[in-house]
Amino acid sequence: MKNEKKRTYLLMTLPILALFICFNTIPLIQGVIYSFTNSRGFGSYDYVGLRNYIDLFQDLRVGKSYLFTIKLAIGSTIVVNVISLILALALNSKIRAKSFFRAAYFLPNILGSLVVGYIFNYFFTYIMPAFFQMLGTDALSTSILSNTKTAWIGVLIVCAWQAIAMNTIIYISGLQTVPEEVYEAGDLDGATGWARFKNLTFPLIIPFFTINMVLSVKNFLMVFDQIMALTQGGPAQSTESISYLIYKNGMAGGQFGFQSANAVVFFIVIVTISVLQMRFSSKKEEQL
Helix, strand or coil: CHHHHHHHHHHHHHHHHHHHHHHHHHHHHHHHHHCCECCCCCCCCCECCCHHHHHHCCCHHHHHHHHHHHHHHHHHHHHHHHHHHHHHHHHCCCCCCHHHHHHHHHHHHHCCHHHHHHHHHHHHHHHHHHHHHHHCCCCCCCCHHHCCCCHHHHHHHHHHHHHHHHHHHHHHHHHCCCCHHHHHHHHHCCCCHHHHHHHHHHHHCHHHHHHHHHHHHHHHHCCCHHHHHHCCCCCCCCCCCHHHHHHHHHHCCCCHHHHHHHHHHHHHHHHHHHHHHHHHHHHHHHHC
16 A cells, blocks of 8 residues: 555655656756857857856956846835735734635735836836826826836836736635634734734744745845846946846847856855845744
8 A cells, every 4th residue: 555655645746856857957957058168049059168158257247137137026025015914914803804814915926027017118118107297297107117216116117017916825824824812912012013023923933034035035136027028228227137137138139148157156146145045044944
């Protein structure tokens, strides 16, 4: 009986493992190999050793894209988690039509990122400037996406608007694991408001906070669809994310080998940041 169960589990696991190796591991290995070549994505190529990696760290455009992506990831992560936690606390309380509000706030998550991006592009380009022109506000009478100083704010708004949905659901799941007895004991000690949240609620949902932080940073570092729909890296390459740069110059710009090296470095950066986040959060959990 045990052997039959093991065989069944093995038969269920092997096809998934094969698909993972085929569509994940093999392309990853090929990408690493191409990063040591001068490949244009087609035709013949030569191995160039570490030249792509050396040029990568000397390329100002690549450095600019890393700075923009990190700035966007930090800003979006803070905005998303603050708003999501506030919404989760509200939606977890005893209010009417709680299920309706949860469904309404989750709606952005089921919409395609490109669709959302194009809708917001129209809003930022036509509706918002027209509205502020009616109010006589010159500062916002033109699209924020056309200004190098404000375009990133538009990208941040769209990224946050769509990401808040999933983070809110995760926080609600965490809040529902907090035993009611904890709050009853806190009430006896006079813990209310901010003190109740800081000393009782937040320490108990730290694992969910960690999950949201790691996923948020990872997803925002890999931002692509919103850039494609809103700015396509403009104006003047001010909103060119790393993923978009890899796609644009690697797939269509003849820098396949060079951008493969960029992708390898980017992969290492994301893994390193995620590991550091997990370790930092684990230490915080132990202290609490």
